[in-house]
Amino acid sequence: MKSAPPQKIQQTLADPKLQKAIYSATGRLAGNRRKTIAADVLPDYQELRQHAHDLKKHTLDHLDAYLEEFERNVAARGGKVIWASTGAEACAFIGNLARERGVKLVVKSKSMTSEEIHLNEHLEKDGIDAVETDLGEYIIQLAGEKPYHIIAPALHKTREQVAEVLHAEADSTPEDLTAIARVALREKFLAAGIGITGANFLVADSGAIVLVENEGNARLSSSAPAIHIAVAGIEKLIPRAQDLAVFLKLLGRSATGQPLSVYTSFLAGPRRAGEPDGPEEFYVVLLDNGRTKILADPGKRQSLYCIRCGACLNHCPVYRKIGGYSYPWVYSGPIGKILTPQFMGREQDPWLPFASSLCGACGEVCPVKIEIPKILLELRQEIVEKSGDRRERMAFRMFAWIMRHPHIYAQFRWVRKLRKLPAAGPLKAWLSQRDLPDLPKKSFREQWRERGRA
Amino acid sequence: MAEVLERAGCEVEFREAQTCCGQPAFNSGYREEARDVARHFLKVFEGAEYIVIPSGSCTSMISHHYADLFDGHHETRVHEFSRFLVEVLKVDDVGARLDSVATYHDSCHALRELKIHDAPRRLLRNVRGLQLTEMDAAEECCGFGGTFSVKFAEVSGAIGRTKVESIVRSGADTVVSIDSSCLMQLQGVLSRAGSTVRTMHLAEVLASR
Numbered sequence: 001m002k003s004a005p006p007q008k009i010q011q012t013l014a015d016p017k018l019q020k021a022i023y024s025a026t027g028r029l030a031g032n033r034r035k036t037i038a039a040d041v042l043p044d045y046q047e048l049r050q051h052a053h054d055l056k057k058h059t060l061d062h063l064d065a066y067l068e069e070f071e072r073n074v075a076a077r078g079g080k081v082i083w084a085s086t087g088a089e090a091c092a093f094i095g096n097l098a099r100e101r102g103v104k105l106v107v108k109s110k111s112m113t114s115e116e117i118h119l120n121e122h123l124e125k126d127g128i129d130a131v132e133t134d135l136g137e138y139i140i141q142l143a144g145e146k147p148y149h150i151i152a153p154a155l156h157k158t159r160e161q162v163a164e165v166l167h168a169e170a171d172s173t174p175e176d177l178t179a180i181a182r183v184a185l186r187e188k189f190l191a192a193g194i195g196i197t198g199a200n201f202l203v204a205d206s207g208a209i210v211l212v213e214n215e216g217n218a219r220l221s222s223s224a225p226a227i228h229i230a231v232a233g234i235e236k237l238i239p240r241a242q243d244l245a246v247f248l249k250l251l252g253r254s255a256t257g258q259p260l261s262v263y264t265s266f267l268a269g270p271r272r273a274g275e276p277d278g279p280e281e282f283y284v285v286l287l288d289n290g291r292t293k294i295l296a297d298p299g300k301r302q303s304l305y306c307i308r309c310g311a312c313l314n315h316c317p318v319y320r321k322i323g324g325y326s327y328p329w330v331y332s333g334p335i336g337k338i339l340t341p342q343f344m345g346r347e348q349d350p351w352l353p354f355a356s357s358l359c360g361a362c363g364e365v366c367p368v369k370i371e372i373p374k375i376l377l378e379l380r381q382e383i384v385e386k387s388g389d390r391r392e393r394m395a396f397r398m399f400a401w402i403m404r405h406p407h408i409y410a411q412f413r414w415v416r417k418l419r420k421l422p423a424a425g426p427l428k429a430w431l432s433q434r435d436l437p438d439l440p441k442k443s444f445r446e447q448w449r450e451r452g453r454a
Numbered sequence: 455m456a457e458v459l460e461r462a463g464c465e466v467e468f469r470e471a472q473t474c475c476g477q478p479a480f481n482s483g484y485r486e487e488a489r490d491v492a493r494h495f496l497k498v499f500e501g502a503e504y505i506v507i508p509s510g511s512c513t514s515m516i517s518h519h520y521a522d523l524f525d526g527h528h529e530t531r532v533h534e535f536s537r538f539l540v541e542v543l544k545v546d547d548v549g550a551r552l553d554s555v556a557t558y559h560d561s562c563h564a565l566r567e568l569k570i571h572d573a574p575r576r577l578l579r580n581v582r583g584l585q586l587t588e589m590d591a592a593e594e595c596c597g598f599g600g601t602f603s604v605k606f607a608e609v610s611g612a613i614g615r616t617k618v619e620s621i622v623r624s625g626a627d628t629v630v631s632i633d634s635s636c637l638m639q640l641q642g643v644l645s646r647a648g649s650t651v652r653t654m655h656l657a658e659v660l661a662s663r
Contacts (some may be wrong), residue, residue: 318606380483384482399479404497410470427604429605433607445470
């Protein structure tokens, strides 16, 4: 294994303020979730999870048919589906459309997919100003940073840091800060020629996209400008509008502990005759960007079931210590740990699937029951087989050999001898953080034999 | 564990050829090596009626993950110790006595893979002189994670320290678990922090008189 874990891990661990910010914010989100899925308020929570899992499985197993159905229904409502096999293709379509329509200002609502394809940077190169309108995204855009968390992009920022970014008084209240952003963003909504959103769900039978949000900025982004472009991965499909009943119950609860997010928009096609508002043009950019590669792997296909709720991040003991910027790609936390190697290749950051205690909390809270720990184990195996460390392999061969030779195992007083050796390698790493236990005077085997004599 | 099982009326056998379930290799990605060790395990325990294990993690490796090593192998003879007592032997009071204020740490594999939550607590509540107090982060990982504890030592240590803070907050003088690996991590971190809280395996508590 070549690449080393980033320095960012040590930096994050060494910053007590940041440690507190991550731990308390994720703890709050996890606590809220717990209340809204409790048996007395949502007795069928486990059945809903299974149902959501089954729906996603069914959709992805028949994705070709649902994608075509979706495209037909979008077209029937006057919209247009754009197929993008790479991020570059998606960005190029949007850049070209902006140029053709003479648009210089774009408003965006929060979309991890657009982060994935680096849309903002691409548009900037084309001379187009893309403004993030989700409050958290707006803050990190002004700060020149990337989202720290799938649903809470500015989770790592304290109130004082946000005030600094917005050039506000240091003692500003959250309400003051929101008001400052609101004034600045209203201007942008009115002036923008294109609004870009993601999509939480693509509904095949209606040709509609569904947006789930709390601030109303996705609503404004999709209705105020003359052109609305939704960018979404092909895995966002669900078969029928009625399936939303399952997913919407799970998404808000898993993400922020809300029974339902504040705004749920169901958008199909451009403004129709007689409608007072809405865009004149409506596009859905359907992005592959590596998804079909994962789709082709039946064992790990479930990685695509993700509805981006962020619950696995909030419950992950590792994310809660190392934070969002220690992960090499836009998707952080446990879901990032399984998506990144599959999208970017196992070789790029081979340490990633190993950065887990395998506690299983991610799999337990996943609303669509993605077996994240199982996939981590499979990725570990694939990485070890392809590019494993030679010395480590030797060590495990030796381990397996000793374990098959009980006489040697029983003679092996290695644990005792370890103490007398100068600390190096794994032992040194262990001792850097904690002490070794005191050993009993006699091994279990010795005690057992003496017991037999007694 | 052997003493407690015998007191509960079991005939306990210890097969000296036993070594390891193979989990360290499996979790590190070395499935061939894990399979070799697992084969040895299955051979050693041939013919055993119940295999009782003082570890949730090893139990889960055998009951859940051997299926990944030997296409669909479904091992039903393995039982984690506390669950074996409560659910198979139907014993929740083994006549133990230990004067202490104890808090129970849910080890991840026992809790999430084996769904063991109540059995160890029931057993602890019936120990004379023992007062069971819950810590606020009972279900959070201790940070051990096998090779994770040395590959990502700083992260593992940081998770362990957060866990230990919760243990100390609970006011307990003893932290009990059904997994030795968690206990090794917790004891190491407690000791490094200069804490007087002691770590005990559930079997040690139940064997106390």
